[in-house]
Amino acid sequence: MKKLILLLLACAAAPSWGGIYIYGTRVIYPAQRKEITVQLMNDDKQSSLVQSWIDDGDTNQPPEKIRVPFMLTPPVARVAPGSGQQLKIKQLTNHLPKDRESLFYLNVLDIPPNNPAMADKNVLKFALQNRIKFIYRPQGITAVNKESFSRLNFRKTGGGLNIKNNSANWITIPTIAVKNKVNKSTCLLAPWSDTTVPVATTAQSYTVTLIDDHGNYLSEKIKTQ
Numbered sequence: 336m337k338k339l340i341l342l343l344l345a346c347a348a349a350p351s352w353g354g355i356y357i358y359g360t361r362v363i364y365p366a367q368r369k370e371i372t373v374q375l376m377n378d379d380k381q382s383s384l385v386q387s388w389i390d391d392g393d394t395n396q397p398p399e400k401i402r403v404p405f406m407l408t409p410p411v412a413r414v415a416p417g418s419g420q421q422l423k424i425k426q427l428t429n430h431l432p433k434d435r436e437s438l439f440y441l442n443v444l445d446i447p448p449n450n451p452a453m454a455d456k457n458v459l460k461f462a463l464q465n466r467i468k469f470i471y472r473p474q475g476i477t478a479v480n481k482e483s484f485s486r487l488n489f490r491k492t493g494g495g496l497n498i499k500n501n502s503a504n505w506i507t508i509p510t511i512a513v514k515n516k517v518n519k520s521t522c523l524l525a526p527w528s529d530t531t532v533p534v535a536t537t538a539q540s541y542t543v544t545l546i547d548d549h550g551n552y553l554s555e556k557i558k559t560q
Contacts, residue, residue: 354379354463355414355445360550361468362441364405364426366433373422375443377414385412386444387422389469403439404429431471435503435526439469468505476503479547484555489541491559495533496541500524508532509552512542 358374365371377383388398389405398410404427414420422441431437443465477483486502500506508522513535522532534541544554 354447355383355385355443355465357441357443357465357467359467360546361470361548362424363548364424364469364471366426366471366473368426370423370425373424373441375414375420375422377416377418377420379447380416382413382415382448384446384448385414385420386410386446387412388442389424390440390442392438392440398442404431405439426471431473433473436473436476436505437471438505438525439471440466441469442466468507470505473503479504479506479545481547481553481555483545483547484543484553484557487543489543489557489559491536492531493536494531495536496559497529497531498522498524498543499529500527502526507546508543509546510544512544513538 355375355377358376362371362373375385375387386398387407387410388401389403389407390396390398390401391403393401406425406427408423408425409420412420445463445465447462483502483504483506486500486504487506488499488501490497490499496511498508503526505526506524508524509519511518511522511532511534516535518532518534520532522530524530538559540556540558542554543557544552547553
């Protein structure tokens with residue numbers, strides 16, 4: 336066998352090495368929009384073949400078998416070095432809830448081209464997959480921002496700190512700090528759901544960080560009894 340191809344799938348919003356990356360750490364699709372665009376950029380010195388698709392959270396299904404209420408074009412594109420590519424995403428007729436956000440994921444698979452100079456040699460080829468949140472937001476649902484803290488309820492339980500999401504948004508909490516100790520277990524809260532994070536319950540306050548619509552990390556000190 337002249338070529339050994341290893342596909343390494345790694346999830347990252349913007350790799351530190353050269354390659355295809357997505358502008359932003361999440362995509363918000365307002366329900367009132369017929370179409371939105373997502374910008375890709377090739378930061379490498381060689382062209383890349385890019386395959387893009389949206390999934391509903393099931394990573395076991397191949398792209399061609401996934402059924403979501405969105406049309407993405409182009410699904411496959413070659414992006415020249417140092418240039419960009421726009422993905423157009425259009426919503427289709429759907430029955431998604433109108434009283435809460437729906438969560439999907441945007442996938443971008445970066446497949447480097449074959450190098451003719453290496454045609455007769457064994458090569459190690461990496462395909463990098465970027466996967467970010469794709470949130471469908473019905474009209475009238477508020478943005479995720481500093482005000483979102485007021486729609487979260489915190490209480491101590493026997494298992495740690497219980498967080499209740501009293502909003503129609505999907506809320507991402509990457510860290511909870513207790514004094515100088517930081518719990519880095521990412522917490523993803525569905526609308527009107529709750530979860531318990533295993534942190535020390537002897538503390539009187541916690542520094543909670545959430546990620547807003549623009550990918551900014553917002554922190555606030557939360558006092559509990």
